[in-house]
Amino acid sequence: MRVSPKGWLSRIIQPWCGLWRRWPASRSKDRPKKRSFGFRGSRAGVDYWIRYRFETKARKTDCLHVENRKRRGRKGNFGADARSQSERVIPVRYLKQLIAIFLIPPAWVLTRAFFSSFSVAAFRHGFWASEEFWFFSLGVLLWIIAFFGLPRPMLLYVFGHEFTHAIWVWLMGGKVSKFRISRDGGYIVTDTNNFWISLAPYFFPIYSILVFMLYGGIGALIDVEPFRRWFFGAVGFTWAFHITFTIWMLWRGQTDLIEHGTFFSMMVIYLVNFSVLSLMLILASREVTFATFGNELLQGAADFSDGCLRLMNLK
Numbered sequence: 001m002r003v004s005p006k007g008w009l010s011r012i013i014q015p016w017c018g019l020w021r022r023w024p025a026s027r028s029k030d031r032p033k034k035r036s037f038g039f040r041g042s043r044a045g046v047d048y049w050i051r052y053r054f055e056t057k058a059r060k061t062d063c064l065h066v067e068n069r070k071r072r073g074r075k076g077n078f079g080a081d082a083r084s085q086s087e088r089v090i091p092v093r094y095l096k097q098l099i100a101i102f103l104i105p106p107a108w109v110l111t112r113a114f115f116s117s118f119s120v121a122a123f124r125h126g127f128w129a130s131e132e133f134w135f136f137s138l139g140v141l142l143w144i145i146a147f148f149g150l151p152r153p154m155l156l157y158v159f160g161h162e163f164t165h166a167i168w169v170w171l172m173g174g175k176v177s178k179f180r181i182s183r184d185g186g187y188i189v190t191d192t193n194n195f196w197i198s199l200a201p202y203f204f205p206i207y208s209i210l211v212f213m214l215y216g217g218i219g220a221l222i223d224v225e226p227f228r229r230w231f232f233g234a235v236g237f238t239w240a241f242h243i244t245f246t247i248w249m250l251w252r253g254q255t256d257l258i259e260h261g262t263f264f265s266m267m268v269i270y271l272v273n274f275s276v277l278s279l280m281l282i283l284a285s286r287e288v289t290f291a292t293f294g295n296e297l298l299q300g301a302a303d304f305s306d307g308c309l310r311l312m313n314l315k
Helices: 005-028 078-086 092-102 104-124 131-149 154-171 195-203 206-219 225-251 255-260 262-284 290-311
Strands: 035-040 049-054 063-066 088-091 176-182 185-190
Touching: 088 092, 092 104, 092 262, 104 262, 104 290, 131 225, 131 262, 154 176, 154 185, 154 195, 154 206, 195 225, 195 255, 195 262, 206 225, 225 262, 255 262, 262 290
Parallel strands: none
Antiparallel strands: 035 049, 035 185, 063 088, 176 185
């Protein structure tokens, strides 16, 4: 049987074409997955969201595997069948919601300790009449007026948002291969991801941290005590910047919260933000120290446990 030259050519080229089509898929398994954290939206400042993408194949659902190793097979595939029957898969999303429930008591104790310490410092020791309190409040008030009365500095917020993602990627030992920002949005591409990295912009006041670092660095060289009032004013201004943009963005919904569970994400954001606020109260007030605040935490934990025991009629 005669075969035309065209037929022989197709027999030679076709297998290599199939290998070429399969080559990227086979090589992609060896490449680390890269995660893209993005922030984009309209120029008017509406419908902003956090965008994620994978540069390789779609990510499988995160699950926590709990394996019971008591039963093991002896011969053949019986061991594999026994392990598959005894293996239990718990979705990480459900586990995080359970953890969020256990975070409610610490959130209540921390909130009680903060307001109790603040009331003692403000009304018994006159903290509300101190320069630190008034300059901090003045900075907060100035930013609120600017936030609602002037065009919002979206480029500044997007830079701080993406830079916070990058800082926490580096803290977790990851690498950032791309960093892009604009008024319309921005993103970073990294090979590391967890809920700390995803939620960092909502509880890490990057510009307030920069003010603290700048004040501490200058204080190591010269005496900055005369500028203490302006330092608290700058902290109040930048902290209000962080809080207002965080509430404004969370109100519109973010995929960060959906990915890790809205309830769990909100509890983490609340706890860390109140911890930062409590730290600023301790640094600003001479009457509130770490020891007194720790005593308030212990008292709040005791009151919470007593309330739970009375609710269950055990006390």
